Amino acid sequence: MLFWVLAALLTLIASLAVMLPFLRRRGDRSLGVEHDLAVYRDQLAELEQEVGRGLISKADAAEARAEIGRRILRLRGAGKADSGGAGGRSARAIAAAAVLAVPLVSWGLYAFLGSPGMPALPLQARLTIDPSQASLDELVARAEAHLADNPQDARGWEVLAPIYARLGRYGDAAAAYRRTIALTGPSAAREAALGEALVGEAGGIVTAEAEAGFERALEIDAANPRARFFIAMARAQEGNTAEARAMWEEMAAGLPQDSPWKEVAGQAIAGLTGSGGEVPEEPSEADITAAEEMTPEARQEMVEGMVARLDARLREDPADIEAWRRLLRSYVVLGRRDEAGEALERALAAFGADSKEAETLTEYAETLGVPQGE
Amino acid sequence: MSIELGHFALVLTLALALVQTVVPFVGARIGSLSLMRVGEPAAITGLALLAAAFAALMLAYVQSDFSVANVWENSHSAKPLLFKITGTWGNHEGSMLLWVLILSFFGALVAAFGRNLPPTLKANVLAVQGLIASAFLLFILLTSNPFARLQPAPIEGRDLNPILQDIGLAIHPPLLYLGYVGFSISFSFAAAALIDGRVDAAWARWVRPWTLAAWAFLTGGIAMGSYWAYYELGWGGFWFWDPVENASFMPWLAGTALLHSAIVMEKRSALKIWTVLLAILTFSLSLLGTFLVRSGVLTSVHAFASDPTRGVFILAILVFFIGGALALFAFRAAALAPGGLFHPISREGALVLNNLLLTTATATVLVGTLYPLVLEAVTGEKISVGAPFFNATFVPLFLPLLAAVPFGPVLAWKRGDLMGAAQRLHFAFAAAVISALLAFFLIDRSSAFAALGIGLGLWLILGAATDLALKSGVGKVEPAAAFSRFRGLPLSVFGTALAHAGLGLTTLGVVSVTTLQTERILTMQPGQTAEIGGYTLRFEGLQPFTGPNYTEDRAHFVLTRADSVRLGEIISSKRLYTARGMPTTEAGIRTIGLSQLYVSIGDSTNDGGLVVHMWWKPLVTLIWIGALVMMAGGGISLFDRRLRVGAPTRRKAALAAASEEAS
DSSP: OHHHHHHHHHHHHHHHHHHHHHHSOOOOOOOHHHHHHHHHHHHHHHHHHHHHTTSSOHHHHHHHHHHHHHHHHHHHHHOOOOOTTOOHHHHHHHHHHHHHHHHHHHHHHHHHHOOTTOOOOOHHHHHTSOGGGOOHHHHHHHHHHHHHHOTTOHHHHHHHHHHHHHHTOHHHHHHHHHHHHHHHOOOHHHHHHHHHHHHHHTTSOOOHHHHHHHHHHHHHOTTOHHHHHHHHHHHHHTTOHHHHHHHHHHHHHHSOTTOHHHHHHHHHHHHHTTTSSOOSSOOOHHHHHHHHHSOHHHHHHHHHHHHHHHHHHHHHOTTOHHHHHHHHHHHHHTTOHHHHHHHHHHHHHHHOTTSHHHHHHHHHHHHHTOOOOO | OHHHHHHHHHHHHHHHHHHHHHHHHHHHHHTOHHHHHTHHHHHHHHHHHHHHHHHHHHHHHHTTOTTBHHHHHHOOTTSOHHHHHHGGGSSHHHHHHHHHHHHHHHHHHHHHHOTTSOHHHHHHHHHHHHHHHHHHHHHHHHHOOTTOBOSSOOSSOOOOOGGGOSTHHHHHHHHHHHHHHHHHHHHHHHHHHHHHTOOOHHHHHHHHHHHHHHHHHHHHHHHHHHHHHHHHSSSOOSOOOOHHHHHHHHHHHHHHHHHHHHHHHHHHSOSHHHHHHHHHHHHHHHHHHHHHHHSSSSOSTTOOOOOHHHHHHHHHHHHHHHHHHHHHHHHHGGGSOOOOOOOSSSHHHHHHHHHHHHHHHHHHHHHHHHHHHHHHHHHOOOOOOOHHHHHHHHHHHHHHHHHHTTHHHHSOSSSOOHHHHHHHTHHHHHHHHHHHHHIIIIIOSSOHHHHHHHHHHHHHHHHHHHHHHHHTTBTTBOHHHHHHHHHHSOHHHHHHHHHHHHHHHHHHHHHHHHHHOEEEEEEEOTTOEEEETTEEEEEEEEEEEEOSSEEEEEEEEEEEETTOOEEEEEEEEEEEETTTTEEEEEOEEEEETTEEEEEEEEEEOTTSOEEEEEEEETTTTHHHHHHHHHHHHHHHHHTOGGGSOOOTTTHHHHHHHOOOOOO
C-alpha cells in the first residue's frame, strides 16, 4: 500500500513540474537579440583591451572593429520581436495533454513491466529464514557465509567439501578439500577425496592432476581403497585393461566382505569386458535398454558405431566444440589414443590454430593425455 | 519496496522525457514562452527521478539483493563493499542507466544554468536532449531492464568479472561517460541551431564550455582506462588499438577538432557550417562507440552480455540520430550565412590545418576499427587490424600535427606571419633540437625515432612555455611588469598552454616507452637475481594469501639499486576468484622517478622455478601525467569568465574584472 502512495506522490510531483511554467505569472520577455548583442559588446571590449596592451596593431584593430560592427548591424536587421508568450488556446491544450501524459505513460508502462507486490530480499533477510524451511542450497550458502568470515575453520571446510561433491559442484569440492589439507595437513582420505572431486570435474576422466592426488593418498596409506580404485580406473582409461583388471582384482581380494568398495570393484571388472565404462554420445532411452540386454561384444560394437558416427558428423560439420570434446574423450576411453591425436589435429585445422577454440581443445586434450603433433 | 520505487521512477522519467521532447519543441514552433519553459522543470525533475532510480539499484547491490536479476548476475555477497557499489555500473544494464543518468545531468545543467540562452534555442536544445534520453530510456526499459526481478531469489550471486574488481571501475566509466555524453550537449545545440536556422558567434560561445568540459572528462576517462589496462591485464602495454579503445578515441579526436573550430567560429564567425557538422559528428562517434561496445559486436571485457535485440535497438537509435541530424544538416546548412574571411597563414588557418589533420586521423581510426567488422559481416573472414596499420596511417598524420601545434597560439588572427612566428619560437626550436641530438648521442644511438620523438615532445612543451612568455612580454618589458602581465593573462591562455604541454608530456612518455623500454623473460628459482634497467631484482619465493573473495600466490621480489641500496619489495601474484573460478594476474609495479619497473609472473615450472616477465619502462608515467595536465588545461579554460556570457545586467561588473586577450 505504501508503495502505491509513494508512487502516486512521485507522479504528482512530476505532473506539477510540467505544470510549473503555467502556474507562474509570466513577467519577463524574450531576450534573443539582446543576448547576441551582449556577446558582440564583449568582443569589442576585448579588442580595446588588446589594443591597450599592444597585442594587436592599430590597423588590424580598426578592421576587426569594423567587422564586429557589421555583425551587430546584421543582427539589428534580423532583429524581430519574439512573440512574448502568446499561443493562447492551443498552448493550453498542449499543456493539458502533457500533464495528463505523465501519469498515463508512467502507470501504463509500469503496469506492464513492474512487479509491485514483490518484496526486497537482501542477503540478511534471506539468511534469517528458518533453517528447517531452508533448502540444501540455502544451507550451503549459510555455511559459505560462515566460512567467508572464518576462513581458518578447517572443520567447516571438511564438512562442506563432500556436500559440494554430492551437489555436483566438483570445482568447489576440490577447492574445499585443498583448503582442508592446507589447514590440517594431508591424510589419505582427504587426498583421495580431492582426487575424486577432480575426476568429477573432468567429467569422469582421471586426469594427471587427479592421479597425483591418489598417489599422495597411497603414499600415506597404501591400502586406501578409493585411491586404489581410481588408479586402476586411470589404467583402464589409458587402454591398459589387463593391468586395470589385475589391480581391481587384487584390491577386491584384500577387502573385507562388507566393504562397499568390493562391489564397486566387481562392477568395474565386469565393465572392462564391455566398452571401458563410458558411453560417448548421450544415447536414447531405447539405446540404453537395448544396451542392457546386449552381449558385451555387441555393446562394444554399438559404442564404436556411435563414435564413428560422431567422427563422421564432425568431418562434415566441424564447428561444434562440445562434440569435439566428446569425440576426444570417447577415443581416450576406448583406448584409441592415436585416433584421438588425429581428431585433435583435424579440430585444430578446422578452427584455425590460433583460435580460442583451438586453445581450449588443446588444453582439454592435455588433461586427457592425448598425444599431440610435433 | 525501494527496488520497485526505483523501477517506477525510471518509468516516470521516460514519461517526463517524452514531455520534454514534444512540448518545448512545439512551443518554439508556435512561439509560446510557457510551453518552451516546460523543458526546464521536466529536465530537472527527470534528473532527480533518475538519481533516485540509480540509488535504488545501488542499494540493491550493497544489500546483495538477489531478487533483482541484474544484481544476482553481477554480484556476490562476499565481494568487498567498494566493488558492490562500483558493480552497479560494472554490467550492461547498470552502465546504460549511468549513461542516461549523466545525459540527464547535462540536460538539467542546461535547464538550470542556461538562463542567458535565447528561449527558442534553449527550448530546442532541451527537446533534442529529451529525445536522446527517451530513446535510451526506452532501450533500457524494453531490452535491458536493471530492475527485472527473480522469484524465488537465489541465495548466492554469480559475482562480478574479477578484472573489473578494481578501483579503476570506480573512476574510468563515470569519467568516460561524462565525456561521451557531454558531447550530446554540443550535438543538441547543433541540432537546435539547425532547427532554428541560425548559427552565430554567440552560439559558438555557448557551445564551447560544454565541449571543453566533455573533452576534459573524456581525456581523463581514456587515460584512466589506459592505465587500468596497463596494470590490470599484466601485458605491460598502455594502448592496444583495440576496437573498444578506438571507440573512445574517435570522439576524442573529433571533439578536439570541435573545440578548436569553435574557437575560430566564436572569434571570427568563420567555419560555422563546419563547426555544426563537427558537433554532430563528435556525438555520432560517441553513439557509435556505445553501439560497438554495448551491442556485443565486439568481444571484450566491455561486452558484458550480448543479446541480438539490444544490438538492433542501439543500431536503430544510432541510425535515427546520426541520419536525422545529417538530414537536418543537409536541408538547413545552406541557410547558414558564411562568416569572415582569412588568409591561409593566420591563426584561423592553423586551426583549419589542425581540423583537417584531426578529422583525417579520426577517419583512419574509423576505417581501422570498422573494416574488420564489415569484412566479417560480408565475407565471414576474420582479420584483425592492429598496431601496424595504425602506425602506418595514424602516426604519419599525427606527427605533422604535433609539429604544427606550437605555431597555432603564436600566429595572429586573420593574417599571420609564418616567419615572425618561427622567429618567436626559435628558442623552443633550438632547445628541442639540441635535446634531440643529446638524446641521440647519449641515450640511444640506434634509434633516430627516439631522438626525434623526444625532440618533438620537448618542442611542444617549450612551445607552450614560449607562448606564455611572449604573451606576458618577457624580454620586451621589465621583469616585474612581465610578471604582472603574466598574472593578468586570461585563464584560457593558461588552459591552451597546459593542454599543449600535456600533449608534449604524453608524446615524451609514449616515445620513450616504445623505443627505450627493456624487457626480460626468464625462469627464476627462489634466491635468484636478475638485472633490469640498472636495478636488481631478487626472487624471494611464493607465498599463499587469502583475500576476501579470492586466494592468491604472491611472488615476493626484493629490489636493489646498482649501488646496492635496498628499495623495498615488489609483489606480483596469481589470483583465483573462487566464485567464478577465474584466475587473474596481478602485476607488481614500482614507480622510480617518472619510470616504472613492471613485473608480471607466469606459471611455475616443475623444478620449483617461476616464469617471470619484467619490463623497465622509462618515463612511462608521463603518458598519464600528460593526460592529467591536458585535463587540467581544459578545466582551467572552463573557468575563464569569457566562456560565461554575462546577462546584460551583470555584464558591466564582469567586464571590469575580466582581462581579455585574443586566443
